[in-house]
Amino acid sequence: MVKMTVNGVERTHEGDPSMPLLWFLRDEAQLTGTKYGCGMSLCGACTVHMDGQAVRSCTMPVAAVAGKAITTIEGVGTDKVGKAVQTAWREHDVVQCGYCQSGQIMSAIALLQSNATPSDADIDTAMNGNVCRCATYVRIRSAIHSAARALKA
Amino acid sequence: MYLTRRFAAQPLLPAGLLPAPVPLSRRGFLQGAGGLVLGVSFMPLAAADDPAIPGDAGSGVAPETTIEPQAFVHIGTDGRVTVYAKHLEMGQGSYTGLATLVAEELDADWSQVRVEGAPADAKRYANTLLGVQGTGGSTAMANAHRQMREAGAAARAMLVAAAAQRWGVPAGQITVDNGRVLHAPSKHNVGFGELAEDAAKQPVPRTLTLKTPDAFRLIGKTTPRRVDSAGKTDGSAQFTQDVQLPDMLVAVVAHPPRFGATPKSFDAAKAKAIDGVVDVLEYEGGHGRFGGVAVLSRNTWIAKQGRDALTVEWDESKAMKDGSDALMARFRTLADSAGTVARQSGDADAALAKADKRIEADYEFPYLAHASMEPMNCVVSLGERSCEIWNGEQFQTIDQAGAAALLGLQPEQVVIHQLYAGGSFGRRANPHADFVLEAVSIAKAARKQGHKGPVKLVWTREEDTRAGYYRPMALHRVRAAIGKDGRPAAWHHRVVTESIMAGTPFAEFGIRDGIDSSSLEGVIEPYEIPNLYLDLHSPDTGVPVQWWRSVGHTHTGYVTEVVVDELAYAAGQDPVAYRRKLLKDHPRHLAVLELAAAKAGWDTPLKAAAGEKRGRGVAVVKSFNSYVAEVAEVTVKADGSLKVDRVVCAVDCGLAINPDVIRAQMEGGIGFGLAAMLHSQVTLKDGVVEQSNFHNYPMLRIGEMPQVEVHIVASAEPPTGVGEPGTPPLAPAVANAIFAATAKRIRRLPLGDQLKA
Numbered sequence: 026m027v028k029m030t031v032n033g034v035e036r037t038h039e040g041d042p043s044m045p046l047l048w049f050l051r052d053e054a055q056l057t058g059t060k061y062g063c064g065m066s067l068c069g070a071c072t073v074h075m076d077g078q079a080v081r082s083c084t085m086p087v088a089a090v091a092g093k094a095i096t097t098i099e100g101v102g103t104d105k106v107g108k109a110v111q112t113a114w115r116e117h118d119v120v121q122c123g124y125c126q127s128g129q130i131m132s133a134i135a136l137l138q139s140n141a142t143p144s145d146a147d148i149d150t151a152m153n154g155n156v157c158r159c160a161t162y163v164r165i166r167s168a169i170h171s172a173a174r175a176l177k178a
Numbered sequence: 179m180y181l182t183r184r185f186a187a188q189p190l191l192p193a194g195l196l197p198a199p200v201p202l203s204r205r206g207f208l209q210g211a212g213g214l215v216l217g218v219s220f221m222p223l224a225a226a227d228d229p230a231i232p233g234d235a236g237s238g239v240a241p242e243t244t245i246e247p248q249a250f251v252h253i254g255t256d257g258r259v260t261v262y263a264k265h266l267e268m269g270q271g272s273y274t275g276l277a278t279l280v281a282e283e284l285d286a287d288w289s290q291v292r293v294e295g296a297p298a299d300a301k302r303y304a305n306t307l308l309g310v311q312g313t314g315g316s317t318a319m320a321n322a323h324r325q326m327r328e329a330g331a332a333a334r335a336m337l338v339a340a341a342a343q344r345w346g347v348p349a350g351q352i353t354v355d356n357g358r359v360l361h362a363p364s365k366h367n368v369g370f371g372e373l374a375e376d377a378a379k380q381p382v383p384r385t386l387t388l389k390t391p392d393a394f395r396l397i398g399k400t401t402p403r404r405v406d407s408a409g410k411t412d413g414s415a416q417f418t419q420d421v422q423l424p425d426m427l428v429a430v431v432a433h434p435p436r437f438g439a440t441p442k443s444f445d446a447a448k449a450k451a452i453d454g455v456v457d458v459l460e461y462e463g464g465h466g467r468f469g470g471v472a473v474l475s476r477n478t479w480i481a482k483q484g485r486d487a488l489t490v491e492w493d494e495s496k497a498m499k500d501g502s503d504a505l506m507a508r509f510r511t512l513a514d515s516a517g518t519v520a521r522q523s524g525d526a527d528a529a530l531a532k533a534d535k536r537i538e539a540d541y542e543f544p545y546l547a548h549a550s551m552e553p554m555n556c557v558v559s560l561g562e563r564s565c566e567i568w569n570g571e572q573f574q575t576i577d578q579a580g581a582a583a584l585l586g587l588q589p590e591q592v593v594i595h596q597l598y599a600g601g602s603f604g605r606r607a608n609p610h611a612d613f614v615l616e617a618v619s620i621a622k623a624a625r626k627q628g629h630k631g632p633v634k635l636v637w638t639r640e641e642d643t644r645a646g647y648y649r650p651m652a653l654h655r656v657r658a659a660i661g662k663d664g665r666p667a668a669w670h671h672r673v674v675t676e677s678i679m680a681g682t683p684f685a686e687f688g689i690r691d692g693i694d695s696s697s698l699e700g701v702i703e704p705y706e707i708p709n710l711y712l713d714l715h716s717p718d719t720g721v722p723v724q725w726w727r728s729v730g731h732t733h734t735g736y737v738t739e740v741v742v743d744e745l746a747y748a749a750g751q752d753p754v755a756y757r758r759k760l761l762k763d764h765p766r767h768l769a770v771l772e773l774a775a776a777k778a779g780w781d782t783p784l785k786a787a788a789g790e791k792r793g794r795g796v797a798v799v800k801s802f803n804s805y806v807a808e809v810a811e812v813t814v815k816a817d818g819s820l821k822v823d824r825v826v827c828a829v830d831c832g833l834a835i836n837p838d839v840i841r842a843q844m845e846g847g848i849g850f851g852l853a854a855m856l857h858s859q860v861t862l863k864d865g866v867v868e869q870s871n872f873h874n875y876p877m878l879r880i881g882e883m884p885q886v887e888v889h890i891v892a893s894a895e896p897p898t899g900v901g902e903p904g905t906p907p908l909a910p911a912v913a914n915a916i917f918a919a920t921a922k923r924i925r926r927l928p929l930g931d932q933l934k935a
Contacts, residue, residue: 048479057420058413098413122269123410124600160849162883
């Protein structure tokens, strides 16, 4: 049995502890905002926060999150940085198909929490693990800068 | 996907498979004061006959059919306006575009507008340019712009009529503004919601006045924001992958390793031993789709564990076992002999023989996977005589007809719930409805085993990469020459590529005289060549192929624009100046070329750092009736690594409905084209696809994304598409920039390590 909190709520997983966190979130906890893209930590669509760090949930066994605090896209709206990033995403109309965007936003929040004023190069480095097949990258850069400005104001 | 105007309004499926489209009778305009008055239409005219946007009162006729605004727009008593989108939202902004058109004529409050996917209905929701309900060929705005505006205008007129009746005032004194209905003299001022019930009882108007462009509040403005932004930034947007239904089982499948193989036998003991695996079953394949073995569980990961534990023996007696190298070698051999002639004028061979300056080259293009972020999937729930499907549907009525045929039902008995698609790039518009029917086939087999709940088919990334339906491989063999004046004098062009439409319901209209027009679309165009020869070989390789964002233009645009660049250099002329001369009678091509070149600062030399080479290249391609020019700037480092620094894009897509969506589609189309240019190829070894996931089928990442500037040509022409046209010019513009920097011509895609050799 594995216990963790997800978006502040205590959760328990009683099945196979080697199941990746992604599938616990999606199929057991019914939190489907976190997406399956590759299953190999190659695309970042499954990015969530574990104790504030961005991690790929598709390769993270549930056993490894015992006692940890998990935050998913459904839980970031109440956080100051999370809200600023979501707002910037909407102001720039970043999304196209939208499937990767939960992961993009989770990576962007983690970036801004560790670097309040990232340069384009910082953004490219921090976001390089998140694939967007629609190539919304130009707007991802702009939206992260916007969120950074909004948080400083 | 593929489309040309000559298919306009013709059904693309054999009679019997789908209901015939509503016949359109025609009548002239009804005259009215204050702008254009249209006979109202439920089915708008096909674009080929479209009298341009309303406001252009001088031409055209309107069809006489019954308007049915309620099929497209609903106004609730709470004042919310719901637009029913007949097109799929797969990222291209169709929901926002359709809603903008309705809201414009309705004078709705944009913040009250939302969009729902319409159900599958071949009569109500046909794409008038495709003849089926479907989204592709960048046709959403082109086919629906008038239909949606008429629906909005009809709904507005019904609100006004209801208000006039309630207040006992003339309708002519009533105005509508931002979701409110007003009568100034009596100071009546109510929201749409208060009139909604009364408005629904009003007769649908027989005539409508549509706005002239000067009255637009939403069209052409940047104010309408994407209607799907909120749900796609808080995780609430529903994709097929996210569907959760009571008693639902997830199916993860074992596909044969080679195209054309079928299951011979399988051992499910290990799979069934896994806690949580509910069942393992074989399901039938069929035309254009796999049969295989499915593992069912309530949990996707457990189903995948079960699938990985299967031992399946495959019958490979009919399987395709070629490698892609052998296939390309076969293409080269084919190119030694004449194909089916597509165009011929003058005497290309004779002109080439006597030319002083000629170029001669092969251009090679690999198979490409669509690789949308959401791997293919589909949810199916079967009843005794019913079928419900949840899916991001790109070909609603083809999928509906296919499911009905497989189940022995009538199409109307197959109910389709439209969801967002996590990308498609053509993949979800499969003429054989492959993965949709696979899901139906699994649900059918599951039901036989007593599993009556819904089934969600989930492909892993590996299945998505390996299950075929690729952009076809292509070989172009070109010989071209310039005359003494430097202009192209002769052009001999042979294309070898698989037909996308052969063996599909689209063949009847898409293949004429042995030529699949999607194999050759755009090639050599719009350049006029006095001595021209074009022919085509369409070998059948056994590899499933399909349209892929911008279809034939992905290779025809590349070859045409690289060859023209070669000719410009052969003539000793600047590539922009050379094209300017050749395009002088093509004003829309010329306008985007000039705009892109000017905004890019074409005449200002690029500065290169020590040890680096920089270059600028241009390409201009018309596709899907939109005109796009792109100028790329590249840096090639001493080690041969390439960086595309900047792309300046100019687009003419007729009336710009949502300029910001257009910009976004150009940006995305450029990134999509760059991924193919730099990295993408699907290769086969002994019939087995070698790529499986993003480590060996790499995507473009943010660090590779250039700066992009998009400039939109102001236009009052009817709107055309933007989903695809941004992609074709990118690769040739980059290739031409590489040549400008390094004097090396790139004749084989992807680029890979070619600059490092």
